[in-house]
Amino acid sequence: MMINSKRVLYISMLLFSLLLNSSCKHQGIEGLSFLDGKPVRVEVKDGMISRVKNISKLTGKGNHMYIAPGLIDNQVNGFAGISFSLAGGELTVEGVKQVTRSLWEYGVTSYLPTLTTNDREILLANLYVLSKAKNEQDLLGSIPGFHLEGPYISPVDGYRGAHPKMFVREPDWVEFMELYEASGRNILTVTVAPEIPGGLGFIRQCSEMGIIVALGHHNASAETIDEAVQNGARICTHLGNGCANMINRHKNPLWPQLARDELMISIICDGIHLLPEEIKVFHKVKGTDKTIITSDVTSYATLPPGEYFTPEGDTIVLTPDQMIYYPAQNVLYGSASPITRGVGHIMEVTGCSLADAFRMASTNPAKLYGLTDRGTMEKGKRADLILFTVENSEIKIHKTYVRGELVFQELE
Ligand SMILES: [Zn+2]
Numbered sequence: 001m002m003i004n005s006k007r008v009l010y011i012s013m014l015l016f017s018l019l020l021n022s023s024c025k026h027q028g029i030e031g032l033s034f035l036d037g038k039p040v041r042v043e044v045k046d047g048m049i050s051r052v053k054n055i056s057k058l059t060g061k062g063n064h065m066y067i068a069p070g071l072i073d074n075q076v077n078g079f080a081g082i083s084f085s086l087a088g089g090e091l092t093v094e095g096v097k098q099v100t101r102s103l104w105e106y107g108v109t110s111y112l113p114t115l116t117t118n119d120r121e122i123l124l125a126n127l128y129v130l131s132k133a134k135n136e137q138d139l140l141g142s143i144p145g146f147h148l149e150g151p152y153i154s155p156v157d158g159y160r161g162a163h164p165k166m167f168v169r170e171p172d173w174v175e176f177m178e179l180y181e182a183s184g185r186n187i188l189t190v191t192v193a194p195e196i197p198g199g200l201g202f203i204r205q206c207s208e209m210g211i212i213v214a215l216g217h218h219n220a221s222a223e224t225i226d227e228a229v230q231n232g233a234r235i236c237t238h239l240g241n242g243c244a245n246m247i248n249r250h251k252n253p254l255w256p257q258l259a260r261d262e263l264m265i266s267i268i269c270d271g272i273h274l275l276p277e278e279i280k281v282f283h284k285v286k287g288t289d290k291t292i293i294t295s296d297v298t299s300y301a302t303l304p305p306g307e308y309f310t311p312e313g314d315t316i317v318l319t320p321d322q323m324i325y326y327p328a329q330n331v332l333y334g335s336a337s338p339i340t341r342g343v344g345h346i347m348e349v350t351g352c353s354l355a356d357a358f359r360m361a362s363t364n365p366a367k368l369y370g371l372t373d374r375g376t377m378e379k380g381k382r383a384d385l386i387l388f389t390v391e392n393s394e395i396k397i398h399k400t401y402v403r404g405e406l407v408f409q410e411l412e
Contacts, residue, residue: 027043028044029387034066046404047382070110070374070386071386073112074368075147079099079338083298083311084113091129097133104142109400110141110384115130115149116149144371153192161217189369191214192216193215194228194233199228203228203231212368213231215237216242226256234368235266238268239266240274241332264368269293270337272337279345279349291360295342297336298333314326322337324336343358363375
């Protein structure tokens with residue numbers, strides 16, 4: 001009698017677990033944790049992480065690979081031949097999908113498509129296309145929102161960077177609201193120069209709406225930066241770039257941005273935009289918690305070196321070592337390196353751990369933009385996961401999962 005009831009119990013448990021497995025999608029992904037290099041099995045259920053379990057050793061192939069949360073890039077101007085600033089209706093939903101799929105190959109599972117200073121009609125049209133693309137099922141939520149960098153920035157050469165002067169303008173709340181509506185209210189962050197007329201008021205209005213204000217392409221004084229912080233500015237866009245080559249050694253925008261503890265920074269760690277000593281100092285001053293690695297990557301990434309024409313018809317040069325140079329203004333024209341380069345480079349330059357590099361390239365941006373469902377590898381987060389190796393400070397992506405779906409696998 002005892003045996004029979006035990007058997008009944010066992011059979012019903014088996015049936016129950018079979019039923020459970022057939023109705024929900026379960027899987028386990030193994031790798032060496034990016035946190036401490038120890039083997040873990042990340043269990044995934046319905047696209048979310050259900051458990052991270054320590055295991056004694058990895059099973060199967062690829063037992064030398066790290067596992068980490070996918071990278072989150074807050075500044076992507078385009079990729080692999082497609083620019084988000086394409087004019088004449090050339091930006092399409094399919095184009096945005098192509099960019100997203102290409103970024104998955106580099107371990108980027110979330111990113112903010114970034115529109116730079118441009119004609120009002122182009123901004124409106126392209127924000128609308130992006131808003132349509134954002135909700136496409138097959139992008140699996142990889143685009144949480146957008147970054148508007150400009151057009152309300154400094155018109156001054158050097159600080160303006162490669163942004164076309166003819167489209168730089170003072171903040172116009174009515175225009176900004178039109179852009180915001182065209183984006184489906186998905187502009188998560190805006191980069192603005194606080195010192196231009198209307199700049200500080202604009203910062204306050206954006207902050208009150210919950211839009212993250214970034215200071216960038218500006219030549220603001222310490223006093224103006226103080227006011228910008230009081231009005232809600234949270235971060236400095238690509239600190240050390242979007243700045244004139246010749247500056248006053250005392251009064252320049254770098255010191256006050258470094259000195260204000262309230263301000264986070266984003267930095268382009270592609271080995272070209274900043275010198276190693278700049279990265280080291282910026283990281284020492286702000287610390288890992290207030291530093292975000294960004295790529296500022298453009299459509300020229302993955303293209304062969306050579307001369308190209310921008311959508312505005314200007315000539316730019318892509319060198320063999322991945323520098324994009326804009327001769328007309330003697331400035332850089334964004335980057336050609338995906339954010340994986342930044343993760344490897346900051347480890348090389350600062351000696352920080354892999355765990356810290358991922359905090360700066362995944363956890364911190366998720367926190368800043370309120371993306372509570374991603375940015376760490378723990379129970380309850382999206383199963384946006386990457387498997388990779390690190391060789392000579394280069395991150396090499398082998399597999400990318402977005403919401404538990406394998407979206408990229410390196411060919412063996
Ligand atoms: Zn910029």
